[in-house]
Amino acid sequence: MPEDGVGLVQLSGAATTVLEAIRSAGGRPYLVGGCVRDALLAPGRRPKDVDIEVFGLELDRVAAALRRVGPVDEVGRSFAVLKVRRDGEDFDVSVPRTGGGDDPSVAASRRDYTVNALMFDPTTEVVLDAVGGLADLRAGVLRHSGPSFGEDPLRVLRGAQLAARFGFRLAPETALLCRSLAPAFVDLPGERIWEEWRKIGEKGRHVSAAVAVLGESGWLAHLPQLARLAGVPQDPRWHPEGDVLTHSGLAADAAAVLADEAGLTGDDRTVVVLGALLHDVGKAAYTQVRADGRITSHGHADGGVAPARELLTSIGAPSAVIGRITPIIREHMTAVTVEGRPSAAAVRRLARRLAPAAMAEWSLVCGADHAGRGSGSGPNPTTGWLAVAEESGVDRGPSRLLLRGDDLIALGHAPGPQYRAVMSAALAAQDDGEFTDHAGAVAWLSRIAAEGRLARYLAEG
Structure with missing residues (x-):
């Protein structure tokens, strides 16, 4: 059911240009997915990623319209997705791939979760909610949008990622469906799995909620190293919060806060x-x-x-x-x-x-x-x-080794693998504070040579 969205999404000039090019060609563009969801969670904020779905226009005509505003990458053509770049911004532009392609409500039912199936008509500034996404967004619930959910089992991990970012919980019927998809995990490409986990690491603030989704969906079993922590007891004097899995989720939540306070991003x-x-x-x-x-x-x-x-x-x-x-x-x-x-x-x-x-x-x-x-x-x-x-001076990494290979050559020792034990000993001595500059390293080398230790190190190497 349409919902008033006046002023909901603040669009850049580049986004406006792309939308106008699609309209001029006879298409009806809608903003879809995360940019609509995020605008509803934080109204008035300009979205970083704008995804557009076009109705009433075939893919070839969409591509022709987009080429008038910027370079078009057709690498996603087999999935009916084009990428266009304008003024340094990238936009994913798609057309529905299946039957009912001219009906936004049908297209919405084929998206993963209802909170991601919301559409925004930038012409009328109306939010189209065909599958109950607004209510689920308000309730913080992840519910599958329709029967096509199981066509891509990665959507289960995407649910965990969304839970990590927004604190969402899994609807019981969706948890049941996810459990039926658990065997498909072994067939998912590693790079797609990591993409969801990367977002958990880079954007998640409620990692414990992601762990809960994985548990409810049955997919935690694919992470046995983590799953085994459920029920493992801890000394209540130090860990009154409960078992090790509970502590691990809470620690990850705390880490997200600390990392953000430290200004960390990416890896x-x-x-x-x-x-x-x-x-x-x-x-x-x-x-x-x-x-x-x-x-x-x-x-x-x-x-x-x-x-x-x-x-x-x-x-x-x-x-x-x-x-x-x-x-x-x-x-x-x-x-x-x-x-x-x-x-x-x-x-x-x-x-x-x-x-x-x-x-x-x-x-x-x-x-x-x-x-x-x-x-x-x-x-x-x-x-x-x-x-x-x-x-x-080691807050960003260990200090470099001060002793050099040339220092051993100067004593008449030919280069080779026999240097390894000497350099290892030099590192240990440097870290212990026996020397703090190159001159001190040379003096240390002369001292161990006089003591007979250098010959032993060379023999070990």
Whole structure:
């Protein structure tokens, strides 16, 4: 049923030009999908991504009209989608692919969720709600738009992504349908799976809601490393919020807030949010309930690296992202093992172990761990570590090795793999503060040569 939407969507000059070109060719353009949903959630804000669906005009004629306003990319032609660029903005322009193509209501019923099936007529400034999307948007409910939902099982993961971004919950009948689609997960391309998870990492603020959707839909079973955390107990003194899965979701929610406060975007935000979600995956195997009733999970930090890597690989995460998350998981308990202000040497060694992740990313995940404990939430234990890291110049990464291969050549040692043990020892000595500049590194090399250690290192190499 149409809804008044006067002033709802603020369009750029480029968007207006594209819409006018379609109208001039005889088409009826509607704004569709996320730009309408987001405008209803935050009226008056100019949408970043404008998707347009055209009725009453064949794809070839739409393409001809768009070429008059900007370059047209027809890579999506097989899906009846064109991309046009105007004044630095990109627009996806589509036509309905199936029967009833001249009826916006039929087209709406073929979209994924009702909150994404809302259409906005930019000519009349009316919102067309053919499948009850307005009511679901107000209620924060994800409900499938129609029987074609199952044609693309990725829509289940898209629901989790939308839940992460907006805190939506899954309608019971949609959860039932999603469970019937669970076997199709294994056939989904990794890059499409990662695209949804990337949005969770980059945009999600309610990651615990995404976990809930995955659980209700039966798709959490495809993430066994995370699913196994359900029901794993924690010491209520430190974790009154409940089991490890509950804590993991709350920690990811806290990480999103902390990452936004730090101004993180893209992969940097994803590393922190997913790092917090997965930081305790080792507890599934390392949690023990002792005879006296105490609950411990010694070793879970190291033990969490392998399952986290397995999960991230299964969802198509890039190796660069995996390589930054796993050392954070391994080191997320480090700060609580040292009382008071840590030594500069301890901080330098930690920065080396964390690479390629940065100390700041590690700190945010640790802070989220302590903020995601419900009534037991506490301050970030890494504050002192970050202060020392900044003083030591390793807050963004470990310091480079000061000893050079030329220094060994100058002592008459030919280059080769035998250098490895020497350089490893030099790194350890540098991080321990035995030298702080190149001259000190050369002096250290002369000293270990005089002591006979250099010859041993070369032999080991």
